[in-house]
Amino acid sequence: MALDTAVRAAFERVLDPRDVLSDPVKCRAYECDGLTGYRVRPDLVLLPRDAAQVAAAVRVCHEHGVPFVARGAGTGLSGGALPVADGVVISVARLKSVLEVDPVNRRAVVQPGVTNLEITAAAAPHGLYYAPDPSSQQVCTIGGNVAENSGGAHCLKYGFTTNHVLSCEVVLADGSVVTLGTDTGEQAGPDLRGVFLGSEGTLGITTAVTVRLLRAPESVRTLLADFPSIAAAGDVVSDIVAAGIVPAAVEMMDTLAIEAAEEAVHAGYTVGVPAALVVELDGPVEECDAQFELVKAICEEHGCTRLHIAGSPEERAKIWKGRKAAFAAVGRISPDYFVQDGVVPRTRLAEVLDRIAGMGEEAGLRVANVFHAGDGNLHPLVLYSAAAGETERAEELSGAIAELCVEMGGSLSGEHGIGTDKACSMPKMFGEEDLATMHRVRAAFDPDGICNPGKVLPTPRLCGERPGKYKPHPLEESGAIERL
Template identity: 80%
Template sequence: MLDAEVLHAFSSAVGAANVVSDPVRLRSYECDGLTGFKQVPSLVLLPLDTASVAAAVTVCHRYGIPFVARGAGTGLSGGALPVADGVVISLQRLREVVEVDPVDRIAVVQPGVTNLDITKATAQYGLYYAPDPSSQQVCTIGGNVAENSGGAHCLKYGFTTNHVLSMTVVLPDGEVVTLGGDTGEQLGPDLRGVFIGSEGTLGIACDITVRLLTVPETVRTLLADFPSVTAAGEVVSDIIAAGIVPAAVEMMDNLAIEAAEKAVGAGYTLTTPAALVVELDGPAAECGNQFEQVKAICDRHGCTRLHIAKDAGERAKIWQGRKAAFAAVGRISPDYIVQDGVVPRTRLAEVLGRIEAMGNAAGLRVANVFHAGDGNLHPLVLFDADAGESERAENLSKDITELCVELGGSLSGEHGIGTDKACSMPRMFGEDDLAVMDRVRAGFDADKLSNPGKLLPTPRLCGEKPGRYRPHPLEEAGVIERL
């Protein structure tokens, strides 16, 4: 519990009306999209601008109080999980598109601006913001910077780091600095690149300058069904081997298709074992030629149905099905865990076969929907907590992630390490690697007050029993309440 002196200091920093201490309201901030990990913070602060963010962080530094920056709370790795004796600094009120420069094709936005709203604000100039996580309607640019978020079109256009030129950053001692520059580069170490993807452990990004792209001349989208996941995976490899770099190549297996169709009725084939969404964009002549090559590759691998979107409406419907898949899985399973790992494209068929075998051994279903073009998997482990399946699901989810590393990939492609995968980091990195990362972090935050317990493994974190929160029997009986 924070004392009166500290409460007064926070009230002075952000305004008394912007300090949340009510226990009921605090429960709204106890987790992010990974709901299995929960912790109610001591306070939530709602700053209105960069100056008040800096003032709040300065108070934390002065009194040694840990803090966690939070955007929309859509993260899936527990990256915004609060600290029991700390505060959450919510950026939800910093929602201004500060500037759009159509000549230099840049925009300056506050961290609470949603990803999709950047594109909406720049569409009148024929421009858009390329990174597009499936949650782009609700996820915020500040969170995208923290996780180096990707999306369906990052195969061709890259991740958040490829589109952020500079940031005004509040360091963990309250100092305000600028990382990056007009071109995304600056003299000396690439501190902009170090900060992006650091999951809130190096400070808080405020005003963010992003690169905008011109809307492509032509966009062509197809939905192709295949007799097996293996056949669909081979199509992906052959497309890339042909020198074609699509804007997106997405794969869904039968379970994911079933869920998506129940949710939005996008026109997917319920009986197909696997489907690919392939999108090409660019100059009309180039796009048309490559589209014919893609269709031929699909036919060569036994495509059972090829649906080509006739217009923007049909294209949007296809993408609605793909982007609704995560949430839609709730229609076919009472509980599920979304995982995020990467494997080389050439091992897609192998890893999917291994995942299926692992799921069968655990007695659990696994739905797969992912960015096939860059091997970024999103296996969804389906389970029923009320039937006592939670622990099996957690173990299977962890095993799948570490399988990706075994096959030459990584623990995460875009969702981050957060709380969920911190204890798996030694599977991918050696002691020296982790020590260097820790030293870099200490260079920004020697006291480790900024989003502590995330990203890097700690003895305390990894010594505890991992997994979802398990209520005490007295809590289940209604005798006690968890705060």
């Protein structure tokens, strides 16, 4: 049911009426995130200009029982920002100021609409940078990074968003404002900051974030290596780690991903090669140089067919441009695709990729692979054509790949989140008691279930039903199904 005029009027009292969008054409721009296979047009889109307006808008939602979904840049890949048809989208895109950079204590305070890369740009004059670097770092925003606990190419050595966020200012589901964590990262009692990070917008809306900054490394060495097989490249990754080396990054791409990326940005990758590795080391000059020689030797031991070493910052940037362009570039070789991000043990990479290839052949669909090889975080891209009627097959294959990762001793998601896409697969990874505990935590923050409903957690009754106290499913209300 569409929101009534009284509710809209309430939003227009706390926001500029021009910042309350109801035109169907304008609202359509917010109907999905980066997972474009799922679309819902919201009734209203709210564009608050500061944290106080975010809180005021949420209070209206609380008073009227209106479900809301927070949205940043909309680059998420799991349907986490998918709107609710009878609800509102609260965009934080206008909250985009770097509020403070504190080089002495190596931290910065930023609003949620600041892009990931803008934090490093603000810190760079002080010789500092922000370590987490999702491939979409030029456009993805810190609020979304906090929601998804985003990682990136360098998370093998430096960790995920949770390792670099000291505190968050959060608007809870009733419109109250709290700070989770402290400026030092140390606190007494339960780690509510840790609970909130990665909760995918289901516990509240971030309005400010205090992040940890790191000193820029003294030396950085990067290479691009080609291999005759995925298995050979996988063995290199295992041997590098076994040698006691912790690279800043180890990324792998297969034939299809290389083809797409090279066609898009011409980064100097070898088209047609079965597998390519990007390996980067950083740290003190002498240590970095010594380890780099060992990495080169390991690559050669495993049949490396081409070894390209970046001889300048420009060459290094070119190599990373190829890797980070891969997701978007796949659009050049397929009209549609689903992206997964399951995690498997490093030692089972070749086995899992072989299984995925077989599953793709059986489904009659191509699968491109680009992933964080160092920590086993796969990013299989299931290529399909909606116009050719392949959507259902692609969606089934995508879900099966996520569940295969769990079967292999891994997890459903490494960084993209569960969102709408993988909520029904959660029981494959967690037992009933685990899921019940998650429901209790969620209900403690949001008793009425209005904060990003229908995401992350399935229910014992109907997969995808809203969390919190029981609300009849539309099919139940229509008489099409019964509650057991």
